[in-house]
Amino acid sequence: MFTLLSIIAIGFFLGMRHATDPDHVIAVSTIVSHQKKTSRAALIGAMWGMGHTITILVVGTAIILFNLVIPARLGLGMELAVGFMLIVLGAWNLVSFFRDIPTQPEAHSHPHTHGDYIHNHLHTHGPHGHSHAPEQTPLAKLDRTFGKASLYQLARPLVVGIVHGLAGSAAVALLILASIQNPRWAILYLAVFGIGTIAGMMLITLSIASTFHIVGKRSARFSQRLGLASGLISVAFGLFLAYQIVVVQGLFSANPHWTPH
Numbered sequence: 339m340f341t342l343l344s345i346i347a348i349g350f351f352l353g354m355r356h357a358t359d360p361d362h363v364i365a366v367s368t369i370v371s372h373q374k375k376t377s378r379a380a381l382i383g384a385m386w387g388m389g390h391t392i393t394i395l396v397v398g399t400a401i402i403l404f405n406l407v408i409p410a411r412l413g414l415g416m417e418l419a420v421g422f423m424l425i426v427l428g429a430w431n432l433v434s435f436f437r438d439i440p441t442q443p444e445a446h447s448h449p450h451t452h453g454d455y456i457h458n459h460l461h462t463h464g465p466h467g468h469s470h471a472p473e474q475t476p477l478a479k480l481d482r483t484f485g486k487a488s489l490y491q492l493a494r495p496l497v498v499g500i501v502h503g504l505a506g507s508a509a510v511a512l513l514i515l516a517s518i519q520n521p522r523w524a525i526l527y528l529a530v531f532g533i534g535t536i537a538g539m540m541l542i543t544l545s546i547a548s549t550f551h552i553v554g555k556r557s558a559r560f561s562q563r564l565g566l567a568s569g570l571i572s573v574a575f576g577l578f579l580a581y582q583i584v585v586v587q588g589l590f591s592a593n594p595h596w597t598p599h
Contacts, residue, residue, distance in 0.1 A: 342523070342526075345518070345523055345526060345527050345530065346526075346530050348527075349526075349527045349528075349529075349530035349531040349534060350530050350531070350533060350534035350537075351534060352531060352534065353530065353531040353532060353533060353534020353535040353536075353537070353538060354534045354535070354537055354538030354541075355538070356506070356510075356531070356534070356535050356538070357387070357534075357535045357537075357538030357539040357541075357542055358538065358542065359506075360575065361420055361424060361502070361575065361579070362386075362502060362539070362542075363542060363546075364424060364568070364571055364572050364575050365386075365423065365424055365427055365498050365502065365572065366382065366383060366386055366495065366498070366539065366542065366543055366546070367546050367568045367571075367572075368427040368428055368430065368431045368568050368569060368572045369382055369427065369494060369495055369498070370382055370383075370543045370546045370547050370550070371431065371546070371550055371564065371565040371568050372434070372565070373547050373550075374551065375547075376544055376547045376548055376551065378547075379543040379544055379546065379547030380540045380543055380544050380547075381492065382491075382492070382495045382543055383495070383536075383539040383540040383541075383542060383543030383544070384536055384539070384540050385492050385493075385495040385496045385499065386495040386496070386498055386499035386502075386539050386543075387499060387532070387535045387536030387537070387538075387539040387540065388496060388499065388536060389495065389496040389497060389498065389499025389500040389501075389502075389503060390499035390500070390502050390503040390506075390532065390535055390536075390539075391499075391503070391529075391531075391532025391533070391535060391536060392499075392500060392503065393499075393500050393502075393503025393504050393507055394503045394506070394507045394510055394511075394528055394531065394532055394535075395525075395528050395529065395532060396507075397503070397504065397507035397508065397511065398507050398510055398511035398514070398525075398528045399525055399528065401507075401508065401511040401512070401515070402511055402514065402515060402521050402524045402525060402528075403521060403525075408508050408598075410594045410595060410596035411589065411594050411596075413508055413596045413598060414583050414587055414589045414594055414596045415589065416504040416505045417505045417579065417583055417596075418579070418580060418583045418584070418589060419501050419504065419505065420501055420502060420504075420505045420576075420579060421576045421577070421578075421579035421580040421583065422576065422580070423498060423501050423576070424572045424573070424575055424576030424579065425572070425573050425576035425577065425580070426576075427498070427569075427572050428568070428569040428570065428571070428572025428573035428574075428576060429569070429573060430569070431565055431566070431568055431569030431572065432566065432569040432570070432573070434565070434569075435562060435565055435566045435569060508598040509598035510528070510531065511524075511528070512598055514527050514528065549564075550564060550565075
């Protein structure tokens with residue numbers, strides 16, 4: 339028999355655990371890897387959690403109150419959206435990494451004089467050798483265009499959280515219906531579950547950002563490689579999810595099979 343206190347406690351801690359799902363951690367790590375401030379990283383985690391909670395509440399409440407049934411193809415499609423999103427986030431990190439790599443500057447010769455002696459030797463100009471100015475990169479242009487109020491930087495984790503919520507809302511709601519018969523208590527559980535998810539993701543993003551910050555102080559190159567690794571893992575995991583959904587579970591087949599999880 340569930341009591342109000344047990345619903346709050348179980349919902350909160352299961353929400354925190356839900357934030358540690360691999361696809362969630364991989365997605366936020368691709369975003370947080372570019373953040374230098376831990377407070378900013380925690381805010382990104384909160385925005386992800388808010389987006390996730392909004393979707394869980396909306397879809398979960400509809401399932402609880404109206405006995406909404408999500409077709410297998412639609413459910414697989416929502417999970418496929420998570421796979422595509424991971425691929426895009428990872429690709430974004432990879433592009434940023436390779437754009438930050440200095441290109442080898444072109445070597446050329448000039449005549450030089452040393453007293454009465456004149457000779458030529460090869461050398462290069464400039465310590466960086468970038469083929470473009472840092473302020474001309476696409477990411478920098480986005481920052482200049484949308485970054486005044488930093489709204490687009492917060493909107494990105496919010497949208498990522500909403501997409502993740504779509505993929506997981508059915509499983510959470512069905513689990514609640516199997517355990518809690520009272521609709522009001524079930525919706526309350528959803529809300530507390532969302533709060534726990536927000537708290538859990540804030541802790542995760544703080545940990546990730548702190549790691550990047552500590553490592554970055556010791557070795558900027560190693561910190562960049564961590565960002566590269568997060569991008570590669572995100573793309574690989576997104577492709578794996580897409581394969582599972584499209585091929586193994588048969589999204590486009592005549593009889594797709596889907597089990598909410």
